[in-house]
Amino acid sequence: MSDIKTKTDYSMQASEYWQAKDTNANKATVITYMSDSCCMVAQEISDNGEQSSYNAIVLTKNNDFFDLLSGKVYRESIEMLIKAINNRTIERDYFRLYCDMLDKTISEEDFDKMIDDNESDYVVDESEIPSVGKLKLALELSKYIKSVYSVNDLSSLFSFNPESINKLAIE
Amino acid sequence: MTKLININDTIDAEHTDGEARKFLWKGLKIHPQIKKQMTLYECDWNSYAEIVKEYEGEQEEGTDHFNRSLGDRLEADAISVYIDTRRKIKSDVVNNSGRHKVQEFKIRNRCIATIKAPLRNLLKHLSSIAEENDGKESIENL
Structure with missing residues (x-):
């Protein structure tokens, strides 16, 4: 051939x-x-x-x-999309909490305390170091997801370490 | 006093001034290297971030490559700006005559800014990595 x-x-x-x-x-x-x-x-x-x-x-x-x-690709896609939905919820809840502070529904002290006591509910975990294959899959999925314009948007969506993506980009 | 233009170039400053077409608030994140909660902003298109006061605090492990000298300046189309605060930073819209409006920012908290790879180039770059590592044995054995 x-x-x-x-x-x-x-x-x-x-x-x-x-x-x-x-x-x-x-x-x-x-x-x-x-x-x-x-x-x-x-x-x-x-x-x-x-x-x-x-x-x-x-x-x-x-x-x-x-x-x-x-079905490995299918399963992996479903898992990544579930993670993306949950991470978007975490971000939404953080901005909602910030709005509550701005309109004085909660005090600034309460705002800080809520984040200190419940970090995983308001701050996305971005610790995963993805393989090239997983990163490619993420990039393909992100074409169908709103507001993914940067490496940080991608890493926030799928819990990737943004520094590791940057390193892959310059290899 | 260094002009920095490469992906992953980073400045670490006590006070930082800069400009961007867009200075977008992205919420609270954990900085990937110093592992601290910081507010993230993203700059795009013809952005710069410059050290106007040097950071003299503790230097975390793994940050030896951070640039910390007065006047060190990042210039790029994609800069992430992590700021040691949980509050929004105010930026001013400035009308540069003969050009588009820009957002000017003056950050007076510790700030770590890094040049990022543009997302549009990432898939193309990853495709070239995958092809170089391609195992053609599966095709040749047919």
Whole structure:
């Protein structure tokens, strides 16, 4: 096989391989899945009404296909999104508390005490040092989330250490 | 008195003056290196932050690379500014003739400011790291 550099290469190589190998499979249904790191071409070979069988050829970078198949990427995405929601709630509650102080619903002393006594409710934990893969996933998810404009916005959303992201950016 | 323009360049000052197109309040955070609660602001587009009074307090472990001399100045399009306070800082909108308005800030609490990587460049940079480390064995074995 020639060097594979692009998604288009993946798709073309998969189609060529399938045409060379396949002789008897039912060509009625062909499914193609393509992402940045994985290309799958599948042909249905039987369908008895309850189950379907497919032959598939997959071209993938590293373990990306198996991570996708096992649901690892899906689970990781759900966990990260839950964390993002909770961190946004923490930030909202901090700003709400600040507003209470401004309009004198609570005193400045009470404001400081609330934060001292309940730091995890008002200050986001930003201690996780993410892998490159996790950071890439975070960047993809953040495209669909409002108000993520900076490295600090990203780290606040997903509890990443902002210094570690900065270090990755200059490696 | 040093002009600093690289990602991760950091100043640590008792008093800091600066300007930014936007000086955005981001709330209370834990500073990643000194592990202290500080109020975070973010500066964008043609920002600078300059030491106008040197910090002479305790220097925490892991902060030897912080720049602490009078006149040390960060210039960048993305600067994070951590301020040792739980209260908002007032900034003044200044109309620079011939240019857009800017927000001018004068911080009179301890301040640690760092040049950040712009988010728009991060994904592109990470993609190039991933490709260099790519294991092509899985493709070649097919």
